Amino acid sequence: MLEHFFLSAWEWDPSITIGCALLLIGYLVLVGPRFNRRSLYFILGLVIFFLALVSPLDALGDTYLFSAHMFQHILFILVVPPLLILGIPKWLVEKAMKFILFRKTERFFNRPAISWIAAAGAMWFWHAPPIFNAALANETIHIIQHLSLMVAGSIFWWYIIDPLKENRRHPLFMVLYIFTACVACSMLGILIAYSSPGIYPAYLHPDDTWGLLSIIRNQWGISPLADLQIGGLLMWVPVCFVYITGIIGMLVRWYTEKDEEENLTPIEEPAPLDLTAKSEPEIPELNDERTK
Amino acid sequence: MTDSNTTTLSAPISLPREYKGLLSWITTIDHKQIGILYLAMTFFYFLVGGIEAIFMRIQLAVPNNTFLSPNSYNEIFTMHGTTMIFLVVMPMLIGFANYLVPLMIGSRDIAFPRLNALGFWLLFFGSLMLYFSFIGGGAPSAGWFSYAPLSEKPYSATPGLDYWALGLLLMGVGTVSTAININVTILKYRVKGMSLKRLPLFVWMVFINGFIILFALPPLNAALVMLLVDRQLYAHFFQAVAGGSAIMWQQYFWAFGHPEVYIMILPAWGMISEIIPVFSRKPIFGYGFVAGSTLAIGVLSFAVYAHHMFAVGLGHPFNIAFAFSSMAIAVPTGIKIFNWIATMWGGRIRFTTSMKYAIAFIVLFTIGGLSGITFAVVPIDWQVTDTYYVVAHFHYVLFGGTLFGIFAGIYYWFPKMTGRLLSEKLGNWHFWLTFIGFNLTFFIQHFVGLLGMPRRVYTYPNLPGWGWMNMVSTIGAFVLGISVLIFLWNIFISLRKGKPAGDNPWEAWTLEWAASSPPAPHNFELVPPVNGRRPLWDLQHPDTPDWKLNKAES
């Protein structure tokens, strides 16, 4: 049963296949058919996206396991977008910025409050039981769900790995941005992990089209409750590690970037060490404000 | 510019006019005085907590002992834990941070001096409220983490737990206000040239710690508030019989409790990161890794907390998820251990008392960390939870770790605070007695725990091995008691007749050593220029400053 499922539950949906192929071809045409790190990121992201939609994971998540569905969503919002963005070269973005529509959109979304709320909002919105259940029942809504998660994820990550480096904020601010997003995601995971399985009733008695139900319930021992808990936990603990990777990335960036920070004397020409001259004493008043 | 290499054999240390008299200490808003107030208060409570521990060890020295009644024993171990955590370790670290951070960043004082004083007095009065319980109807006796439903009214009828909750709430407000005070100071009051990447590691750790405190105390406050509402207003948060959830207490408590243990170790890591380079005569190895791993730990500390609840029955998904994250959090910790060892490697080690404590810290903290990792394996945890194995583990990390780090810090910064060096001879006795006493007390507890002896029991039956192991542990506790007396004597005699220290007795490199010992009320006349992580090294070595040699270093 299981092998049969893994071999035949692939849905080579024409729109997805053609769409991804076009995206890949378009990218290679625009960027040039070279295989450096950047294009590998993009291709990897595209491959993960493609597999997430056509592989048995999709069937598993849509019918049997809430946790599998969550895994798919995590790929859409946290794994695929950063890979795709990392694959976009700076010059391409600069060219795109010449188009007023792109520029205006980018300026609007490339703000911490907006991008943060987009990601957190999309996550929380789609997990509200009535909305989530509607997406399970209706294929159009489901497609909108997946697309919006991708878009929200892209907006979130664009702020962090903006190809236009000069627009990026200070890495420590990014750490705060990522950390608070981690908390928001974890809160949702916590709520779900402690809920009862009835919130997403479709998973209580799934349509056993592939005959996997007995394997899942008996061999793997995943009851509806465990399934819900795993889903919630996936959004909590492992996802934390994804965010931490982002935070570590920010730290690496911070420690390796050339110093253009305020409050710094330039390293190339330090002040001559004249011990007779008074250095600037920073002696603030007791109650003062040292505004910057 | 003060000469930092020779000791100034000046007149006996006299306190500046501003620091004389009891009133000046009670009304002070100077961060140095407040820091010393913290240290004095917390040291007092260290003695109190230590006496409570000695009482416990006497009761447990032999099986079926009758030195303490069961209820008294419960009160004492509850108060011992609460005291040591909330009235000793946490505020001692905060006191050090209070004293040192403005000096290390070249500032005159902390950002909000009056708020700073408020933080201390809230802690002080909170502690009085907590201890008042002994005469106010009975101390809390439900353990330092007061699990529900034991903590609810039917099972804990005395007001002890109300004093506990209220005292902790007061202290919590003080702690958070001091933490954010220090963090704003670090963000806004650094001297020119000191970017966040050039912060002394102690300051960086305190900075990250401040954020952990900011996010970790609210769960405790929420839980305490809910407990008080349950107890005083007859509500039902934690009463399963009325539909509440006793487990929710554990969830909220440990959401605080796990980050709390990181709150208790981060500043000690910072101290070690300052002390080891100075006494190895080498800059810290891998500054970026130490700093970055600390930030990772700060974030991760919130993602591991349910490993305190493996035996509660949350189910396999929960247990597996948190086992995974708990094992992962060992990585950034281990990174630091390697960095400290690498710092010492090839250095010219000076075995001052401070350095001995720092090296012992690395050894003992690693042992504690290893026993901790064994708990991340859920089936092992199921066997050893609530046994003396746990007690051994956390004493290794908190005593062998944090407290040894604090002792290292005291020997290191006492000269700066008082102008006098602590006696190295007495320090040597103190160190070895502490080291031997500590290991005698706690190492054997790993084994008696593995043999099955539960914790928080007022006595135990005469099972094979339990008796003599407990006796060994008790003897160790008395050795520790003697070591503390020696330490007290060292402090007392050094304050009076200790060798004058001069500004920089250790030839250290961070900014606090450019101030006089003790620093003037305004800290600095002139702050040395900061072009790297070791400003005083750069100043003393104009031909080989850090920034010239390490182009990559920022």
Add this chain to the structure above:
Amino acid sequence: MHKDKMIMYMVVATEAVFFTLLILAYLYFHKSSGTGAKQTALLDPLRTFFFSLFLFSSSFTVWRAEKNVDKRNFGRGGFWLLVTILFGATFLVGQGIEWTGLIHHGETVSANLFGTTFFTLTGFHGMHVLVGLIVLSILFGLAVLGDFKNSKTALSVGVFAIYWHFVDIVWVFIFTIVYLGVIS
């Protein structure tokens, strides 16, 4: 960013976590205790919304106060502070009316888990509003006495406004979750 504003944002951050946890407790027991749905029927979202409008508007009025004090119109600033106090007090009065109504119906903090979680959550929110009103009164007094001519004191209105907006946002969450039943 000025240090006073920075520390106030940190206070807001820590209080936000605190309220999140009280809200999580409410949500958890709302579902698990089984009593939640019945009791929420006793709430009157419309009337509460009416009183909430006063709280929401007070964010606007405190913003006006801040702007006027920044521009050194202390008289107007004081006026807007007074309006903020009145609006905030009205909100609390509304809360008081609601609470008395519930208690008359036997819904107390000790009656069941809805009462426990509801009163704790709204009680702490109300307490934060009350503390805000006390501070507002002090600020209003300072305005009347002319203390805002000193620029340091004038900054305090802006710093306080951060706290007040936070209290407002918390109420938005509480209102939508408890009274409108979103999420629960």
